[in-house]
Amino acid sequence: MLEFYLIIHCLFSTVQFLIGVLANGLILVVNGTELIQQRKMVPLALLLSCLAMARICLQLVIFYINLAILLWIEVPLLIENFSIFLFVNELGLWFASWLGVFYCAKIAPIAHPLFFWLKMRISKLVPWLILGSLLYTSAPSIFYNKHIWVFSQQVFLGFFSPNTTTQIKEKSALQIAFLVRLSLPLLIFLASSLLLLFSLGRHTWQMRNTAMGTRVPSTGVHVRSLLSVLSFLVLCVSHYMTAALLSSQIFKLRSLMFLFCVWVFGSFPSGHSMILILGSPKLKQNAKKFLLRGKCCE
Secondary structure (H helix, E strand, C coil), rough: CCHHHHHHHHHHHHHHHHHHHHHHHHHHHHHHHHHHHCCCCCCCHHHHHHHHHHHHHHHCCCCCCHHHHCCCCCCCHHHHHHEEEEHHHHHHHHHHHHHHHHHHHHHHCCCCCHHHHHHHHHHHHHHHHHHHHHHHHHHHHHHHHHHHHHHHHHHHEEEEEECCCCCCCEEEEEEEHHHHEEEEEEEHHHHHHHHHHHHHHHHHHHHHHCCCCCHHHHHHHHHHHHHHHHHHHHHHHHHHHHHHHHCCCCCCCCCCHHHHHHHHHHHCCCCCHHHHHHHHHHHHHHHHHHHHHHHHHH
């Protein structure tokens, strides 16, 4: 019989899964409808659609792993799905990083020749960034499939058999390689988000000072943008920190801290997408229409 905290975790994971699938599904539907109607898709919509598809796959794998851990599904089945999880997680992180670069290039008020060059060309670079991310993320699955299998196997054997000491050096090297590989999109995301955060903050402060205390409507937009970027940063850093904690195996399987880390880890793909919808007038409007249609059908 499952303990009470395991049941609570299962409920939270289910809610998190539903929110993530619905939010990312809405992004796909809105952009897909635009593609059908106009027979073209703007670079931002293309990037958001790729990110939404990767995150739906990630939410499905995370939900399966949650059920597998709670129901003690066999280790080989977990290892097979863990390899898929590594692929879709890294791919989603790359797409989120390029989205941060896109927003930074388009929104941040920075007067620099290099930044101006990026602002003018970022839209044309989006398809190439998506293709490059797919190739870069697929490379380990093709060339280092054996090492990924070993890493996945040892991670789960370490959870199910904590006393195992086989191939400790190889295991540690694979864990470090895994975290170092994920740190590249993290650094890109952090650099673009922090640059956007500081530039928007400075711009908002200057606007308020020049207005001499009077209320400027555009400052509200900048404040909301600042809060959104700050939320992105918190979710992203939490995602990476919990990934590092889970891979280090310092918590026992099905312990409270382990389940909490799994829940925090899964909050990034669902929470980030929700913030994207709330921050986009078009997506927010379509979300309201979708909810209203659902109430009318009832």
